[in-house]
Amino acid sequence: MTIFDATIDRSTLMYRLGLLTRRWRQILDAQFQSAGLTDATWRPLLHLDFLGDGCRQKDLAAAVGIEGPSLVRLLDTLVAKGFVERSEDAADRRAKLLRLTPEGREVVTRIRATVTTLEDDLLSPFSDDDIARVAEVIGRLESTVGDARRRGKR
Template identity: 60%
Template structure:
């Protein structure tokens, strides 16, 4: 089936992308079970890894799209497992700073290795051109979504 012979279905595209994302997370959840981490655990670890140590807890919550109290419960579990460290912000004692512990860094290494393997497996049938086109499409879509969000807030 080619793009030229396929009817473009704009009405379902975003729904399908959302559904695809949920299914991808299910695959990741299954893969990470062997590491002993759940969706509630691996997502904050990866976000913290990408955002860098020393970020505020509220910034991590915003990145994950979850409420502060929900994140606090998750972080408490990650602290017990010694995967993250939480400290007070010297400039604002009410704020909490987060960092990956050495065990957390090791876990992120295992997680990212599994992700890389799964991504390679999933994307291996697509050409570099197709991947580049999809990447550009997603970047443009993200930009348009941000513009829409800003317009609706304003």
């Protein structure tokens, strides 16, 4: 028996959620690769869209889950492709504000359409009640993970 065959319980839940997330990203990466986008390019665009125009680079780095210097390199690529614009924050000249260009918005629209199609397909066997129950558990789990992270930073 492998971990993949095991019943999901407290001893395997977090591992299985991590594995599920990695597999989901692999599916997305395969879809976006055919459109010329990599994980390094589509994820920051999607997160920037969620955060909205005028978000700071440090906030985007936190949302994507990467360090600031790594994000700067990715942003250089996205700026060069014409998807993102950077500007100086008038309140803090050291900070950079980001916004999607019209071309970047078009890419995000295509990304969202692809994600929606894949989600609809993958979630089709589940009822709205199933999804609501899982979403509630995930929300509570996100909260407890956030609490644990804050306790670890003290």
